Every structure is written in structure tokens, then in C-alpha cells.
Amino acid sequence: MPSNQPKTNQLHFGDNLGILRKLPSESVQLIYIDPPFNTGRTQTRGTTTTTRTDAGNRVGFKGKRYDVVRETVLSYDDEFEDFWSFLEPRLEEAWRLLNETGTLYLHLDYREAHYAKVLLDALFGRECFLNEIIWAYDYGGKSKNKWPSKHDTILVYVKNPAKYFFNSSEVDREPYMAPGLVTPEKVEKGKLPTDVWWHTIVSPTGKEKTGYPTQKPKGILRRVIQASSEPGDLVLDFFAGSGTTGAVAAELGRKFILIDQNPESIGVISKRLNDAGVEFELKS
Template sequence: MHERWHADGPNRVIHGDNLDVIRELPDASFRLIYLDPPFNTGRTQSRQSITTTRNPDGARTGFKGQQYDTVKGALYGYDDRFADYWEFLEPRLAEAWRLLDDRGTLYLHLDYREAHYAKVALDALFGRESFLNELIWAYDYGARATRKWPSKHDTILVYVKDPTQYYFDNAAVDREPYMAPGLVTPEKAALGKLPTDVWWHTIVSPMGKEKTGYATQKPEGVLRRIVQASSAPGDWVLDFFAGSGTTGAVAAALDRRFVLVDANPDAIGVMRSRLPEETQFIQGVRR
């Protein structure tokens, strides 16, 4: 996996455990990494007692010298159900940092219940100065709560590898309609406006042509905006919680190159039928 496939190789989908796979990928190979991990699998488990040792000298040092065992201990102290999730997610995020090139960007798509924990953890892994945005993807679909405000958004945390030189081209992003077009000139209304950090976009319609039947499928419109802004044509994009393959479908349509990873055979089946025919499918880690 360490050969220079990323320079001129084919788009590929790898079927296997994502941590095993990404540990074999070369450093600084990707301009953009988008991750949509399962939302805190630990919440389906029984509550566990976890003991942490706080070391003022820091038992573990982060990428930029941060010592973050105390951060992890604090996270566990707030909610021990998060501990299992963080033990699962943290090594994968550490690999994401390694795999980004110097101008690269990570987009981490999370449930609103985990975003505040994850931001503290990512500040330790990437450095607070590498935090770029908290994106809110708002939608209006699903069940209606009666005892609280209905939850109708996801959070996407955006971190860059190097805050002094990351790639970002908002001019390349598809514009959206003004919410009050009568307040701007007709020329501006016709052109549309650049998106802010709040994105109004419907979910994948159960009856729409985009629907693959995969339960956690995200809409192409959301990924399109991410890929347009944080990569250029020809750049490599990585998604190692690939699911239905939306990242790859969008990357291919926008002339980016991609590597997708998933352990679920159903996901691989969906991607085989969805992605371009020339996509290479690989079983497990190729050494």
C-alpha cells in the first residue's frame, strides 16, 4: 500500500477494517478527508465504570506537543459512555491527521450529542489553532418532538492540517438563493449568495433518484459543497466510513480522485452499483 498509488493510480474502494487499512496508507496522501462515523455506538451499551489516571506531565503527547491524557480523562469524567466511542474514534482521527497533506482539511460529521466532546478532543489532536469551522447542516424531516425543540441538524467539525496554508476556495462552491431576495439587487439575487456555516439542505428523499437504500446515506449536495471548497480537480479525497459511497460519487463527478474504505459488505455492494465502472475494488489490506 506504500507504493505511489496516490500519484497516478485508480480510484479505489477497499473492503476491510478501516483502521487496519488506513495505517497502511502513505503519509500526507490526501487533500481532503470526510468522515461520517457511526454516532456513538457506546450509547447502546450498559454504563461502565472507568478509572483514569491524570498525569500533570502528560502520559501522551499530541502532534503539536499538546499533552492530552488529561483531556481524555476529563471527557470520560463528563460521560463515561463517551469513553468507548472515543477509544474507537481517536486512533482513526490520529491517522487522519497523518494522512492529510500540508494543505489538507478534515470534515468530521457528527450527531449533535457528540460534537462538543469531539471538538475538545480534536483541539488536543490537531491544535486549537487548526479549528476552522463548526458547520450546521439543518434539515426539516423526521419525527416531531413534543417535549423539547425538535432536533433537526447535524454538526460537521472542520479542522485543517496547517492553519497557515490550508486549501479553501469558496468561490468554487455552488451558490444558494437569498432567503430575502427583495433586499438585494436583481443581479445579486440572480447570482445567489455564497453559503455560510449554516447549510439548509434536505435529507436524501426516500422517493428520490439519489436514494440507494443505505440507511445512513448523506445527500450529494452536502458533500458537493465540501469537495468543491476544500479540494481542487485532481486532488485525492479519502472517506474511511464510506457507507453508500456518496463521497466517491461526488468526487468522481467533480474530477477528484478518491479512496473509500468500509467493512460492511452491504456498503460495498451499494458502491459497486453506484460508482464509476473503472473504480478498483480491493479486499482487505493490500501489502
């Protein structure tokens, strides 16, 4: 285990930005986050002014070009500006925490994905963009006034496009949609996933259900963690929700740090990990 990684799995209760700033640089292999949006909470808009120097806190980012892109994009959508003002400093910390082989997975819905893609291209560097993953599902009500929205978007960015880790051979395979067109051997083995993932949501009556409203299925996190980390690596989720990232990381032999400021989330995660026999340290 690298010396800058924690010796135990950690679950933090509190504001994620303050906690992230205390974690050591380049200590994390994989970050998956599913940040809240349109939660009904009143957000206070703030503006940020940054003066960049050689010793500034944005070393590695894209400087003036990012500021120009940011101002242009955010001029179109006041609601997204509130969201981005909240998320931006946390993404800066994510970049700092990733090691050179590391990867960020940012899970969004259709309302903000297009804005976030433009801003992340400028913030991380367009050369660091790896994939736009579409998670498609077919569950719940269907609008008759438009094409029903049945997908989420996961934007994937790497810290260093020349050194990032990706292991497709370890990823769970999926059935062929037209098995009659391939050999029986291929049907038995299954096919590697593309950037479109067909996977059901967590069943309201299934054994995986924790009761947490934004819970993501373990199958999605298994695929992310298998592809972009190795056993023993450190995985971080600072919008931990129901704790699926930590539960799957533990099953796959990875270490994890989970952060959330919602007491309900901390209660659900603690019970989930304890029931699974996963050792972790609760910090608050």
C-alpha cells in the first residue's frame, strides 16, 4: 500500500470540501461521484476570483482559457451556475487527489451533462477526456408529450492521458443482443461493454435495496471499479449516498474513503457495511 494512503477504510460525516482539502495529494486511484442536483434546497450563488501564480492552487489546470469558457457557459443557465459554483472547488480537489494513473467518473443526468462536459474539457484539459458513458434503463413512468428520459450520463476524465490505468479484461461481460450472429463460444463468454450500458435501476423490492432514494446499482459501480483500479487501490466517493461505491470496492479488494454530510446517508452506509462485515473507521 502506498505510504500516503489510509491504513483503514474510512467513512466521513461532514462537508466534503473541508475533508477533501485534508487528504494527501495524488493518493487516490479512482474517484466516482454522483453529486446532487435540483434537490429542492436553496443554494446561494457565489462568485470566485482567482489570481494565478506559479505557486497558485490551480497548478495543472488550464488558466485563463478555463475562466473564459466558464464565464461563457455559465451565462446561459443561472441554475447550473449555482450548481457549478458548488461543484467546481470539489472537482479541483478531485484533480489534486488523483494519482497519475487515476480516473474521475462524474455521474450526471441529462439536464447538466452538456454544460459539465464543456467545463470539464477546459478545467481538466480536453486531452484528458476518456469517455461519455450512457447508462440506459427502462423503469418508471413514461411521458407521452416527449421522448421519455431513460438514461444518465457518466463523464470519464483521466489525470494523465499518457499514463492512466484501464483494464477491460477484468470487467464483467454482458450478453450479446443478437447471439445468433456470433459463435456459441462467444455467446458463452459474453461481450465487452461499450460506452452504452444497459442496466436496470435498483429494484424497489430487490435485496440490494437500502431505502436510500438515490441509490445506484452495484453492477454499475462494479464495472467502474473493475476497469479503472486494481486490488489494493484507493477509491474515493465524496457524495457517498447509500454507500454503493464502498460496498463494491470492499467486495473487489479495494480500499475506500466515503464522505457525506447527510446523517441518513451515514446511517444507511454504516448499517450496510456492518451487515457485510466490512471494517471501516467512522470520522466526524
